[in-house]
Amino acid sequence: MPVSSETTFPKHASSDEEDKMWELRxxxxxxxxxxxxAFGNLKKICEEHLAGKYRIEVIDLLENPTLARGDQILAVPxxxxxxxxxxxxxxxxxxxxxxxxxxxxxRPIGERKVxxxxxxxxxxx
Amino acid sequence: xxxxQISIRKSPTGxxxxxxxxxxxxxxxxxxxxxxxxxxxxxxxxxxxxxxxxQEYGEPGVFMAFEETAEELTKNVASLGIDxxxxxxxxxxxxxxxxxxxxxxxxxxxxxxxxxxxRLVSAIEAIGAKRxxxxxxxxxxxxxxxxxxxxxxxxxxxxxxxARGLTAIVTGEQGEKSLTxxxxxxxxSDCVILLDNRVENKIASxxxxxxxxxxxxxxxxxxxxxISDQGLWVQPITSLGLNYQVSSENISTGVSELDxxxxxxxxxxxxxxxxxxxxGTGKTSLAVSMVDAACRRGERCLYFAFEEAAGQILxxxxxxxxxxxxxxxxxxxxxxxxxxxxxxxxTHLLTIQKDIEEFQPxxxxxxxxxxxxxxATETEVKSMLVRLIDYLKMNxxxxxxxxxxxxxxDELTSEVGVSSLMDTWILVRNLESNGERNRGLYILKARGxxxxxxxxxxxxxxHGIELVDVTVGPKGVLVGSARIAYESRERxxxxxxxxxxxxxxxxxxxxxxxxxxxxxxxxxEIEAEDERLRQELAQLENYHKMQADxxxxxIQARQRNGSSQGEEE
Numbered sequence: 001m002p003v004s005s006e007t008t009f010p011k012h013a014s015s016d017e018e019d020k021m022w023e024l025r026x027x028x029x030x031x032x033x034x035x036x037x038a039f040g041n042l043k044k045i046c047e048e049h050l051a052g053k054y055r056i057e058v059i060d061l062l063e064n065p066t067l068a069r070g071d072q073i074l075a076v077p078x079x080x081x082x083x084x085x086x087x088x089x090x091x092x093x094x095x096x097x098x099x100x101x102x103x104x105x106x107r108p109i110g111e112r113k114v115x116x117x118x119x120x121x122x123x124x125x
Numbered sequence: 126x127x128x129x130q131i132s133i134r135k136s137p138t139g140x141x142x143x144x145x146x147x148x149x150x151x152x153x154x155x156x157x158x159x160x161x162x163x164x165x166x167x168x169x170x171x172x173x174x175x176x177x178x179x180q181e182y183g184e185p186g187v188f189m190a191f192e193e194t195a196e197e198l199t200k201n202v203a204s205l206g207i208d209x210x211x212x213x214x215x216x217x218x219x220x221x222x223x224x225x226x227x228x229x230x231x232x233x234x235x236x237x238x239x240x241x242x243x244r245l246v247s248a249i250e251a252i253g254a255k256r257x258x259x260x261x262x263x264x265x266x267x268x269x270x271x272x273x274x275x276x277x278x279x280x281x282x283x284x285x286x287x288a289r290g291l292t293a294i295v296t297g298e299q300g301e302k303s304l305t306x307x308x309x310x311x312x313x314s315d316c317v318i319l320l321d322n323r324v325e326n327k328i329a330s331x332x333x334x335x336x337x338x339x340x341x342x343x344x345x346x347x348x349x350x351x352i353s354d355q356g357l358w359v360q361p362i363t364s365l366g367l368n369y370q371v372s373s374e375n376i377s378t379g380v381s382e383l384d385x386x387x388x389x390x391x392x393x394x395x396x397x398x399x400x401x402x403x404x405g406t407g408k409t410s411l412a413v414s415m416v417d418a419a420c421r422r423g424e425r426c427l428y429f430a431f432e433e434a435a436g437q438i439l440x441x442x443x444x445x446x447x448x449x450x451x452x453x454x455x456x457x458x459x460x461x462x463x464x465x466x467x468x469x470x471x472t473h474l475l476t477i478q479k480d481i482e483e484f485q486p487x488x489x490x491x492x493x494x495x496x497x498x499x500x501a502t503e504t505e506v507k508s509m510l511v512r513l514i515d516y517l518k519m520n521x522x523x524x525x526x527x528x529x530x531x532x533x534x535d536e537l538t539s540e541v542g543v544s545s546l547m548d549t550w551i552l553v554r555n556l557e558s559n560g561e562r563n564r565g566l567y568i569l570k571a572r573g574x575x576x577x578x579x580x581x582x583x584x585x586x587x588h589g590i591e592l593v594d595v596t597v598g599p600k601g602v603l604v605g606s607a608r609i610a611y612e613s614r615e616r617x618x619x620x621x622x623x624x625x626x627x628x629x630x631x632x633x634x635x636x637x638x639x640x641x642x643x644x645x646x647x648x649x650e651i652e653a654e655d656e657r658l659r660q661e662l663a664q665l666e667n668y669h670k671m672q673a674d675x676x677x678x679x680i681q682a683r684q685r686n687g688s689s690q691g692e693e694e
Contacts, residue, residue: 092234103231
């Protein structure tokens with residue numbers, strides 16, 4: 001079921017946040033099957049959920065090994081959500097779409113509503 | 126092929142004592158597992174391995190820290206006298222802090238730990254590292270969920286490090302039934318070292334044991350170790366033995382009479398001396414006398430006091446006229462006053478050895494030895510002492526141990542069973558008689574020298590120790606006031622004998638004179654007799670002469686008458 005990018009945002013989120021770009025970094029180590037799969041999966045998820053609002057930076061650690069320290073990368077591939085904050089880390093080839101969405105805080109709307117009903121700030125709204 | 130060439134090569138750790146236990150160092154180009162419970166010193170051992178490698182063996186090292194940041198690590202090892210930040214600046218050590226937080230990571234499929242490899246490679250290449258530490262690699266088990274990926278990646282990591290010829294230490298928390306909680310020992314087959322922080326009778330001791338070392342012999346025992354301000358200090362028991370040089374040089378006991386009792390020279394240098402006795406018999410005074418004498422020769426002395434504070438010993442010794450303060454100021458004496466219960470027995474031994482190594486004394490005093498028994502069994506104390514005495518002898522250090530014997534018990538059996546380890550054994554004993562207590566000193570043994578077997582009275586005066594020549598009365602050795610009384614009685618008797626003799630001499634003089642005069646009389650008598658006899662003889666001669674003259678006259682007269690008659694006829 002296709003979900004538009006607007007509906008993926010929590011209703012209480014400000015419009016500023018909605019307009020912000022998603023900055024995603026995908027750390028890979030060479031053109032391994034895992035990295036290729038991960039990049040393909042990421043591209044698909046972003047197109048579906050964040051069309052026009054995302055930027056993917058692919059960092060090949062074989063070329064820039066020292067960058068692994070900055071984001072504390074151990075496993076590859078690792079996807080890091082730099083923005084919006086907080087920073088999130090997702091490892092693996094991103095083949096489990098459900099878990100990627102949870103990791104990126106891009107949960108389907110139905111789930112979100114259930115979650116929000118329990119939150120005190122949603123009552124205030 | 127030379128066996129030395131095919132046998133494994135070793136990378137020295139540079140940790141005091143450890144290289145002796147593992148006979149040269151860790152297996153070069155291989156991975157060693159260091160495991161143990163929390164706080165047992167794994168990280169410090171690993172860090173020192175890197176630091177010594179960088180400083181002493183020209184092998185830079187990479188520290189992959191899974192638990193501490195570089196700053197925390199630097200602070201922690203600063204207490205070991207290691208300046209990690211300087212080494213980092215000089216590109217001799219590279220610290221990479223690896224942070225894993227499970228809750229921040231979502232796993233979404235296949236992955237590997239190539240990131241870790243890449244970080245390791247870039248760190249190694251940055252400084253040309255030969256040594257690697259992974260502390261604590263097991264943290265990644267808590268950070269990632271996929272156990273099978275982790276295990277195959279760890280296996281790959283170890284193979285990779287071996288292939289690159291890196292000498293590595295991997296640390297691991299001890300598990301309940303296995304050496305490590307996640308079974309790391311499964312992947313490390315070359316060398317495993319187990320550390321333990323053991324608490325017995327509320328006293329903690331650190332223990333190191335080499336569980337396995339493939340392709341090399343190694344010490345099998347448990348080796349106590351210290352974490353000191355100069356790094357780890359492992360005590361290799363096997364490095365001690367009975368193959369030390371012995372000295373025939375003598376050193377003074379500080380008491381000239383005692384020197385005389387010990388073949389006139391004092392103790393042998395490098396020998397071990399036991400001074401035992403009940404409370405208040407002057408054991409410490411004897412020890413301090415020796416120390417004082419050593420300082421006069423300009424030798425350094427180390428005094429381990431387990432009962433009194435240094436200040437108290439100094440004060441008390443001033444009362445017998447020995448002032449150690451100037452020696453302390455000249456740096457010739459160092460006091461180490463600790464309560465025995467402060468450490469475990471093995472830690473005590475290590476501390477003592479470490480202090481000796483730092484101070485390089487010629488004379489060492491342990492006062493009193495017996496207090497150590499309060500924290501360990503006799504066997505443990507004896508085993509510790511064997512090693513301590515061996516160590517002291519190897520370094521040609523003269524050691525004096527005092528031992529407190531319990532009053533009433535037989536002094537000869539209550540000696541911690543250590544008397545056989547001692548070369549010289551002096552017993553100071555209370556001699557009770559005539560309602561007073563005096564000290565008597567015996568030399569029970571003195572290996573390799575003729576020594577006095579007499580009991581001496583031992584007196585503490587305000588100018589040091591005096592041993593009074595023994596006074597033997599009709600009822601044995603006399604001490605104290607009994608000796609003084611006996612001596613004055615003896616003096617009176619002597620005086621009396623002397624005047625008697627003088628009187629006798631006078632009498633004999635008289636006699637001589639009387640006899641002399643008698644001789645004079647007799648001689649006069651003889652002379653008178655002689656005179657008389659001479660006169661008689663003279664008279665007799667005259668008579669003979671007269672007779673002869675008469676005869677002649679008669680003969681002449683007869684001849685004249687005959688001729689006249691013939692003519693007439």
